[in-house]
Amino acid sequence: MTDTRPTHAKGVNRRKFLADTTRIACGACVAGIGLGLYSKQAQSLPANALRPPGALPEEEFLAACVRCGLCVRDCPYNTLKLSEFNGAGATGTPYFVARDVPCEMCEDIPCVPACPTGALDPKLTRIDDARMGLAVLVDQETCIAFQGLRCEVCYRVCPALDKAISLERSANIRTGKHALFIPVVHSDFCTGCGKCERACILEDAAIKVIPLQLAKGQLGTHYRLGWKEKEQHGLAVEGIIDLPDRMPEAVQ
Amino acid sequence: MNTKGTYKPGANAVAQNGWLAANKWLIARRLAQFGFIGLFLIGPISLWVLNLQDQPTKGIWIVKGTLASSITLDFLPLTDPFIALQTFVAGHILESTALTGVAIVVAAYALLGGRTYCSWVCPINVVTDTAHWLRQKLGLEGGAKHSRKSRYWIMTAALAASAVTGSVAWELINPITILSRGILFGAGFAWFIVLAVFLYDLFAARRGWCSHLCPVGAFYSLIGHVALLRVSAVKRADCNNCMDCFAVCPEAHVISPVLRGAETGTGPLILSPNCTNCGRCIDVCAPDVFKFTTRFNNTTTERSETSCNTPQAPREAA
Numbered sequence: 001m002t003d004t005r006p007t008h009a010k011g012v013n014r015r016k017f018l019a020d021t022t023r024i025a026c027g028a029c030v031a032g033i034g035l036g037l038y039s040k041q042a043q044s045l046p047a048n049a050l051r052p053p054g055a056l057p058e059e060e061f062l063a064a065c066v067r068c069g070l071c072v073r074d075c076p077y078n079t080l081k082l083s084e085f086n087g088a089g090a091t092g093t094p095y096f097v098a099r100d101v102p103c104e105m106c107e108d109i110p111c112v113p114a115c116p117t118g119a120l121d122p123k124l125t126r127i128d129d130a131r132m133g134l135a136v137l138v139d140q141e142t143c144i145a146f147q148g149l150r151c152e153v154c155y156r157v158c159p160a161l162d163k164a165i166s167l168e169r170s171a172n173i174r175t176g177k178h179a180l181f182i183p184v185v186h187s188d189f190c191t192g193c194g195k196c197e198r199a200c201i202l203e204d205a206a207i208k209v210i211p212l213q214l215a216k217g218q219l220g221t222h223y224r225l226g227w228k229e230k231e232q233h234g235l236a237v238e239g240i241i242d243l244p245d246r247m248p249e250a251v252q
Numbered sequence: 253m254n255t256k257g258t259y260k261p262g263a264n265a266v267a268q269n270g271w272l273a274a275n276k277w278l279i280a281r282r283l284a285q286f287g288f289i290g291l292f293l294i295g296p297i298s299l300w301v302l303n304l305q306d307q308p309t310k311g312i313w314i315v316k317g318t319l320a321s322s323i324t325l326d327f328l329p330l331t332d333p334f335i336a337l338q339t340f341v342a343g344h345i346l347e348s349t350a351l352t353g354v355a356i357v358v359a360a361y362a363l364l365g366g367r368t369y370c371s372w373v374c375p376i377n378v379v380t381d382t383a384h385w386l387r388q389k390l391g392l393e394g395g396a397k398h399s400r401k402s403r404y405w406i407m408t409a410a411l412a413a414s415a416v417t418g419s420v421a422w423e424l425i426n427p428i429t430i431l432s433r434g435i436l437f438g439a440g441f442a443w444f445i446v447l448a449v450f451l452y453d454l455f456a457a458r459r460g461w462c463s464h465l466c467p468v469g470a471f472y473s474l475i476g477h478v479a480l481l482r483v484s485a486v487k488r489a490d491c492n493n494c495m496d497c498f499a500v501c502p503e504a505h506v507i508s509p510v511l512r513g514a515e516t517g518t519g520p521l522i523l524s525p526n527c528t529n530c531g532r533c534i535d536v537c538a539p540d541v542f543k544f545t546t547r548f549n550n551t552t553t554e555r556s557e558t559s560c561n562t563p564q565a566p567r568e569a570a
Contacts, residue, residue: 024398024405032409039417039424062419063342066335066350067429068321069437073295073313082433085441091424092320092433116321116329117339118347 045089047210050192052080052094053103053130054112054120058211064119067092074114077104098194098209103132105159105193128160133192134215135165135185135207143206145182148172154196154207155183163189165196183207187216261499262536269538277531284372291315292322292436319373319432320423321353329353334407334471335429338414338422358475364529366476370462370469371502371530375435376428379446380462383453384502396457398464400505400526407467427461428468463502463526476525482547483527483534485510485520489552490539497533497542507533511541519550 045051045058052071055061071094072080079101083089094111096103105127112120124130135154140146158165165183172178183196185207194209265274272279292315299311315324321331331353336346346354361369371377413421423429427445434442453460462469485491488511497511498504506524513520534542 020399024402027402028405028409031406032413035410035421035424036413036417039413039419039421059418060344062417063414064339064344064346066320066331066339066420067423067433068317068331069433070317070321070323072437073316076310082437084439085425085430085445087441090419092318092429114323116317116323116331116347116349116353117344118350119344122347 039090045095045211047214048097048099048208049083049088049095050098050103050133050194050209050211052096052111052120053105053109053127053132053191054115054122054124055132056119056121058213061119062090062093064117065090065093066117066119068116069094070114070116071111071120074110076106076110077101079103080111096194098133098192098197099205100198102194102198103130103191105130105191128189128191130191130193131212133194133209133211134187135190135192135194135196135209136215137183137185137207138210139206142202142204143183144201145180148174148178148180150181151201152181152183153199153201157195157199159193159195160189160191164191259499261496264494264496264538265536267538269540274535277535281372281530282378285375285378288315288373289375289432289435291324292318292432296436318429318436319375320429321350323349328356330357332429332468333358333475334468335420335423337471338411338420341411341415342418342420343415361472361475362478363480365479365481365527366472366474366525367469367528368479368481369472370466371528374428374462374468375431376446376449376466377462379431379450380453380459383450384459387454387458392455393458395455396460398457398460400464400503402464403467403470403473406465407470410467422467426468428466459502469528473525476527479525480546481529482545483522483529483531483542484545484549485513485522485541486543486545486551487539487541487553488514488520491541492539494538496536496538500532500536502530502532503527514552520552521545521547521550523547 051058051061052075056064067082067090069082069092072082079096080094081096083091083093083095085091089095107127109124109127109130112122112124114120115122137143144151152167155161155165155167163186165185167181168184169179169181172180192209192212196207197205197209200207262274268274295311295313295316298313299309302309302311313326315322316326317323319332320335321329323329329349329352331346331350333354336350336354339346410422425445427449430439430442430445433439434446449461453462457464485507491511497507501507503524503526506522506527509516509518509524510520510522529544531542531544534540534544
């Protein structure tokens with residue numbers, strides 16, 4: 001430290017270095033925060049955009065999908081599309097719109113093995129186990145089955161016939177003598193393929209496939225349904241004698 | 253230096269070695285860049301043509317997918333390592349196909365030079381090179397000056413954003429994959445991103461995107477630290493200080509330490525990870541100072557009078 005000039009020069013350089021580094025770091029921070037905030041908004045998937053079969057839950061899917069389009073390429077029916085920049089959901093991720101082209105539920109599910117990253121879960125081997133969404137009869141006011149007309153188109157096109165959609169009969173109160181044949185969706189079997197939505201005869205479908213988290217309610221965990229508990233665990237006390245009920249004579 | 257507008261870097265090399273020899277690496281690079289996109293395009297185009305003829309067909313597929321991840325001949329998986337890293341920090345463990353693809357890509361670029369991706373594969377490079385060419389044609393100067401280190405910070409920020417949001421953050425706006433998807437799958441808004449990069453490089457900053465900001469290039473720079481294939485200023489003793497290599501180099505800072513290294517005792521090998529192995533310096537150098545070699549060959553040759561592989565003997569010593 002005998003000569004002051006190098007020390008001085010070094011000091012200036014350090015100051016310049018710190019200033020430059022801070023500037024770039026702040027710039028990058030702003031960019032990063034901007035990107036993070038933009039991602040929250042840009043990644044929200046419209047409710048009519050469905051993920052391919054086997055897609056991980058949306059949050060995990062966005063971490064796993066590399067946006068390569070291989071699933072789209074291997075879809076034989078051109079069902080899948082890639083989201084565009086500024087389009088539906090995160091840029092480059094695959095989706096389909098059931099009303100345009102529904103999932104044909106190929107038995108070999110070619111889109112799933114095409115995925116190199118596991119964003120489409122390779123554990124999905126039976127297409128019936130896919131849960132792309134859930135069909136919901138969203139509009140009883142326009143569905144013609146509720147008007148007492150025979151339609152049943154959604155029921156007929158359903159690949160899981162009589163399981164995912166059943167026709168439930170009830171009385172037509174308006175006429176007093178006819179029946180209503182009401183399509184009812186069962187989430188145990190509905191894969192969300194969207195064939196019912198595609199086939200709905202209305203101008204705008206009354207039955208729509210929407211993402212599971214929108215479609216399903218959830219019962220509070222504290223609920224205990226007595227009859228189900230009974231099914232699972234049997235009677236609370238063994239050996240109860242069930243005495244015959246004494247009924248009024250008219251009933252007998 | 254020559255005056256702008258009339259200055260054409262490489263004019264000496266063209267005059268001396270002919271147009272083809274003075275552009276050989278540039279031509280090879282463009283062929284490679286369009287060739288890779290072409291390989292991807294064979295599938296969709298063949299499908300489209302055969303469908304026009306009403307033949308039930310799956311098309312002819314050589315490479316399927318995009319630059320993010322692809323499969324060649326249903327056999328060879330390739331996956332972009334920077335995207336893979338983002339999935340990792342976002343909390344996803346890739347399946348073996350993608351992991352194999354990452355390993356192959358990293359190994360390939362460790363051999364061929366990390367940023368070889370940038371100048372030989374990346375489609376955005378064509379966009380920014382065109383912007384730079386036009387910028388010179390129009391004599392545009394000035395604009396923003398970013399640090400070349402900015403890209404590493406942006407890369408870090410993109411990884412941080414991926415970790416915080418739990419998603420592959422850079423892919424929301426990555427112009428490279430947006431452009432390649434746009435070409436391969438059709439696009440509307442994608443072209444605005446590409447146009448933005450083009451205008452940015454044309455008006456806002458010289459060599460702004462690829463050489464200063466792009467985090468994908470920054471990541472390939474990291475691989476480039478160990479890369480085998482290198483450009484070396486083998487015959488730097490022959491340099492006539494025409495400055496053409498500096499004018500054409502997208503990362504001009506990588507040249508001067510080796511070209512002027514004789515005084516400082518630095519070897520002729522360009523070891524900077526920022527070098528894109530584009531070979532343009534080799535093209536435009538009339539005295540043939542540069543050539544491709546490996547990182548283990550850090551030797552110079554004597555002046556060309558005594559060199560055996562010199563094409564033309566008489567040359568003025570600058």
